[in-house]
Amino acid sequence: MSRFWSPVVHDLTPYVPGEQPKLANLVKLNTNENPYPPSPRVHEAIQAELGSDADRLKLYPDPTGSQLKASIARHFAVPAEWVFVGNSSDEVLAHTFQALLKHDAPLLFPDITYSFYPVYCGLYGIDFETVSLDGDFAIRVDDYLERGTARAGAVIFPNPNAPTGRLLPLSEIERLASGLPDSPIVIDEAYVDFGGLETIPTAVTLIKDHPNLLVTQTLSKSRSLAGLRVGFAIGQPALIEALSRVKDSFNSYPLDRLALAGASAAMDDEAWFHQTRGQVIASREALTARLQVMGFEVLPSAANFVFARHPGHDAAQLSAALRERSIIVRHFKAPRIDQFLRITVGTDEQCGLLVTALEAILR
């Protein structure tokens, strides 16, 4: 507290990210990073951008990120005018809250979801209400339709949801977007690339028919670039323009030259993307089966993490016992989920170390 603070700062409750310990030899399964490196083309593109000409960095980057937008547009087969890019999807989400989610009626999101959402509401003075997940931790679209029809506010949730990992079928998102045509509907697809091997269940395919639908994604998870800080949104031009207006009132150059070059190369390397996401999906299924053998209840996950509880063991104690063995997972001390562990899917070797440690702890 300080008398120098603006009033809004007094009332903020900032988001607390998962820890990034400085220790070596940790099995780090706590913040949903990808265990595989990014495409080698990312390094090549960043090197090329630096080039032999060290002078390159004296110039501002492209304020619109047009090459990156083109790469994203190509990946999704949408017009580049539908794409907005930002310095992480958290930044894109922050602009979205300010640009699209503040209305007279309260913003709706699940009671169990990404804990950054209420933080943005606090920062921007947005009124919100939470909607309970059902007993199986699934989102029930009818609850949103009921509340939204009475008083149209905006809706946001991740799909797959975090930290549950549960996926809502696209048909349900379509029902929501068409049922509340006057409400902005934002789907935070941080994990959607792990949602299916054959086809990725992204709501981007619904955008052409739904002017109220905005989809956000990140390069932090499925493209192994959490350290580069790049995210984007896709929607019809009116929604994208709202985000651009906020961005250009905040920071004209949110993405630096290296991030723009690296992110564009990552989007272009389709083979690397499909290979690594396929490996994570396979490891997730194997890890789920092994946890179930040990007696864990594991929610069906479409993400790069699993959310699991053991009927005979307290989650906080399990988390502490794993930490003693240099394995860190995430435990949330929140109502309804405080008996769960959220475990990032690592390499098969990391998953093996986790399983061995849990077997020893449960014994």
Ligand SMILES: *Cc1c(COP(=O)(O)O)cnc(C)c1O
């Ligand atoms: C990781 C995550 C993000 C943030 O991604 P960044 O691009 O790294 O900021 C957004 N939403 C959800 C649900 C996430 O889990």
